[in-house]
Amino acid sequence: MNLLTAAQMPFNHQVGWQELSGRQPSIPALAGWLVLPMSLLPPIMLYFAGTHHGDALMPGFADREWRFITTILFLAELLTFFMMGWVIHTVVNGTQALSIDYPDAYLLAALAPLPLWASSLILLIPNLLLNVLVVLAALGVSCSLIYHGLQALCGRHDHDMATMSATYTIMSAGVLAWGVLMALTWAY
Template sequence: MSLLKYAKMPFSFQEGWDEVGAVHPSVMKTFFLLVLPLSLLPPAMLMYAGAHHAQAYMIDADLSHWLELAQVFFAAELITVPLMGMVIKQVASTRHICTDFGATYQLAAITAVPMWLSSLGLAIPRMWPMIAVIVLGLGIAASVLYRGCYYVLKMRDPMDAQLLSCEVFAFGAMMWALLCGFVLLTLMN
């Protein structure tokens, strides 16, 4: 899929989603071509921030702490994507929407892309602009999830898609907040 199509996905129910609907990659293919490569970005950016401007974030931890944290963060990302796929599938089934795990895993992976890319904000050596980039990524992920639920789960009513995506996003945002809290607490100690 082209980057231009992906850039339209948070704002459209059709642009980009039609390509997602036409291709049905296996969970393993989605993992190796999307999840694994992009999951490497946040740990790499954590290492970059720790090595170049940790003081800008008011954190005084040595590089070995940043490395440990990056490794744990990477593992948590790899666990979170299938977990979110299962949550999407479970919430959909409570609404009598039949879908397979492959589709919900793909949706979870696509939804995570803006959050992975928002880790590039760690290159900014000032705290508030970095936080703004990360929160923007979270907001775009929410929009991708909403439009993705509508298209991937073949929903007819955008309001139903909004309710379903809000339930899923609440869980995902909680996981994200716990992960960010873990990062901060680990580096502060």
């Protein structure tokens, strides 16, 4: 899959999804080759921002225990992947109009946070407003990935309301998990 195809996936249910689903990557392969390396990016960038930018990013930012915080964040991200795959499978199969198997549910759980993980690169710039705007945009792209991924992976385009409902439920669980991760980060 090329970069142009991957860039179209959040905005289209036809481009790239069947190719990925057809490869049938195993859950351990997704965890090892995609989730593990990409979930390292936010803790590394947060550690960098905390130790290099410090209070230039936000008052009191430099005084945190960044080794501990970033380790907990990394472990929580890995746990969230496994939980979200289960949530996607449970929510989608709980509707009568849609169904998804576990490999596709975990494929979607691995792809959905990619924009959020990539948005952590903005921490290279010590500007809080810019950081918040980029993360919010990434959250929107992540929502779109889930919606179009469900359309493609469930193979049903005639049940748009069921797809939207499942997307809202999944995103609610994802935003809740993301909020808990951020609360853990700022609590320490």
